[in-house]
Amino acid sequence: MHFYIFSYFKWLASSAIGIGLFVLAAAASLPGHAAAANGGIPPAVEKAIGAILASRGPEAPLPDASTMKVFLDYVMSPVNPVQPSGEAVYPAKRSKEGHGIYWRAVINAPLKKVLRYLYDPKLPGEVAYPASLRVQRWLPGSPFANLSPGLWERLGQNKERPFAVRGVEFEEITPDTFSGAYYSYTMDRLFILTENEGRQALVTVSWQKDRSAVGKKAVPIGPYENWDFVYSGAPGTLASGIGWADTYMYASCAIIVFYEDSPGSNVTRYAVFKWLDAGWSGMNMVKRNHIEDGARRSFSGLKAFVESNKLPPAEEIVSYVAGLRAMDEEALRKKFAPYAAKVSAAAAQNEVLRSADFQKVIADNGYGNSLSKEELISALSVAWIKEKLGRPLLAGPL
Numbered sequence: 280m281h282f283y284i285f286s287y288f289k290w291l292a293s294s295a296i297g298i299g300l301f302v303l304a305a306a307a308s309l310p311g312h313a314a315a316a317n318g319g320i321p322p323a324v325e326k327a328i329g330a331i332l333a334s335r336g337p338e339a340p341l342p343d344a345s346t347m348k349v350f351l352d353y354v355m356s357p358v359n360p361v362q363p364s365g366e367a368v369y370p371a372k373r374s375k376e377g378h379g380i381y382w383r384a385v386i387n388a389p390l391k392k393v394l395r396y397l398y399d400p401k402l403p404g405e406v407a408y409p410a411s412l413r414v415q416r417w418l419p420g421s422p423f424a425n426l427s428p429g430l431w432e433r434l435g436q437n438k439e440r441p442f443a444v445r446g447v448e449f450e451e452i453t454p455d456t457f458s459g460a461y462y463s464y465t466m467d468r469l470f471i472l473t474e475n476e477g478r479q480a481l482v483t484v485s486w487q488k489d490r491s492a493v494g495k496k497a498v499p500i501g502p503y504e505n506w507d508f509v510y511s512g513a514p515g516t517l518a519s520g521i522g523w524a525d526t527y528m529y530a531s532c533a534i535i536v537f538y539e540d541s542p543g544s545n546v547t548r549y550a551v552f553k554w555l556d557a558g559w560s561g562m563n564m565v566k567r568n569h570i571e572d573g574a575r576r577s578f579s580g581l582k583a584f585v586e587s588n589k590l591p592p593a594e595e596i597v598s599y600v601a602g603l604r605a606m607d608e609e610a611l612r613k614k615f616a617p618y619a620a621k622v623s624a625a626a627a628q629n630e631v632l633r634s635a636d637f638q639k640v641i642a643d644n645g646y647g648n649s650l651s652k653e654e655l656i657s658a659l660s661v662a663w664i665k666e667k668l669g670r671p672l673l674a675g676p677l
Contacts, residue, residue: 319368319369320353320368320369320370320371320381321353323349324349324350324353325370325371326346326349327342327346327347327349327350327353328350328370328534328552330342330343330346331346331347331350331482331484331534332373332484332486332532332534334469334484335467335469335484335486336467337445341441341443341469341471342471347441347471347473347475347482348475350482351473351475351480351482351536351538352475352476354383354536354538354550355475355476355478355480355538355548367381368381369381369567370552370554373532373554375530375556376530376531376532376554376555376556377530377554377555377556377563377565378554378565378566378567378570379552379553379554379555379567379570380551380552380553380567380570380571380574381550381551381552382550382551382553382571382574382578383548383549383550383551384548384549384578384582385540385546385547385548385549386537386546386547386548386549386581386582386585386586387545387546387586388545388546388547388585388586389539389544389545389546389547390434390479390481390537390538390539390544390547391431391434392431392585393537393547393585394429394430394431394434394481394537395429395431395593396584396585396590396593396596397537397581397585398429398430398431398470398481399429399431399593399597400417400421400423400424400425400426400446401597401600401601402593402596402597402600403415403416403600403656403657403660404416404448404450405657405660405661406584406596406600406660406661406664407581407584407585408577408580408581408584409506409580409584409661409664409665410453410503410504410506410576410577410579410580410581411452411453411573411576411577411580412450412451412452412453413451413452413453413461413508413510413654413657414449414450414451414463414653414654414657415448415449415450415451416448416449416653417446417447417448418446418447418448418449418465420447421445421446421447421448422444422445422446423444423445423446423468423470424446426444430442430470430472430481433472434472434479435479437472437473437474437479438474441471441472441473441474442471442472442473443469443470443471443472444469444470445467445468445469445470446467446468446470447465447466447467447468447488448465448466448468449463449464449465450463450464450465450466451463453497453499453506453508454496454497454498454499454508454510454517455573456503456572456576457518458494458516458517458518458526459496459497459498459516459517459518459631460494460495460496460497460515460516460517460526461494461495461496461497461510462491462492462494462495462527462528462557463491463492464487464488464489464490464491464492464528465487465488465489466485466486466487466488467485467486467488468483468484468485468486469483469484469485470482470483471483471484475538477542478538478539478540478541478542479538479539479542480536480537480538480539481536481537481538482534482535482536483534483535483536484532484533484534484535485531485532485533485535486531486532487528487530487531487532490527490528490529490530491527491528491529491557492527493514493525493526493527494514494515494516494524494525494526494527495510495511495512495513495514495515496511496513496514496515496516496517496522496636496637497509497510497511498517498629498631498632498637500621500622500625500629500632500673501671501673503576504579504580504583505670505671505673506580506661506665506670507673509622509625509632509637509640509641509646510640510654511636511637511639511640512640512649513636513639515636517631524559525559526557526558526559527557527558527559528555528556528557529556529557529558529561529563530554530555530556531553531554531555531556531557532553532554533551533552533553533554534551534552535549535550535551535552536548536549536550536551537549538550549578551574553570553574555570583668583670584664584668587668587669589667589668589669590667590668591664591667596660596664599660599663600656600660603655603656603659603660604656608652608655611647611652611655611656611659612647612648612650612655614659614677615646615647615650615655615658615659615677616644616647617674617675617677618646618647618658618662618673618674618677619641619644619645619646619647620644620674621673621674622641622644622646622673623641623642623643623644623645623646625673626638626641659677662674662677663677
């Protein structure tokens, strides 16, 4: 048995059970850049990154003005994260979370709109990040959960004194594309709304609290970008020969920055620093390119959502979700029934769905019976936003 596990350990190290064992409250992509052998971020910026990540917890001091200046000057510089040599720039390895990545990208929407849709605590995160989040909720008692006025309403008020607020959130992610596993965990988060050289910026810092729940099996129906997934609830992975493996996200942290391309611009720039330790038997199987793959997928969902010319008003989304919350579970399952029937029918073309772990929850159109009220609300919310955006629907309007 030990030899069997060791043989797969070597295989996992290269193909990575953890390719995509990741979560990004948000991620970004720069297509086609080469991986560098080492970091390349200036020491002063690395020091600033360390100071920002040290601000965890309600009693921890916030990063000072000089730290934020050094950090934001670097992030907003037009010459990184690709060096003149063409190599990517990576942050230094962290002792707990392992290797990290640094990505930047562009969102063709003004910062106020981005914050309105991404950081209204009444608007579920899975609606804005449908490619990477199954469920996202702010936990009771989180200051951010009751924030008023919202972050988007505070823009332009932070030149002299940044605004900061904290929160704790629960996340469950969509399955990664390689191991077919999904994870749930809680995170501490800090928001800092500030200004640098006349440009408004939101810096959000997150830290995973404790080890995640064990990875469980899930599979997409159709292309991943259709955002239709079936969750078995069964521990393990879908990777060949290692379905038995108990995998976890052990530790993660991230710094994400949304900032104006220029003062008052209709374009938002996006930057993310992300570190992740995930795998099995306490071993970190994640490499930088694994995090990058997940970053592309997560950002693609965010970008498709917020840039859509069919995007409904945020108030309409909040109202729709509130309506779902007012329904009892029986009514939600009835509303979900056409989707559940399509899931059962999809097994004819999907070998994974014909396996015992999935048949336990989807046979006889019964998928909705395996979902909690929160999971039903999330699934219906994503199906509804897909309809609004004009994207392919598994079961038609619900």
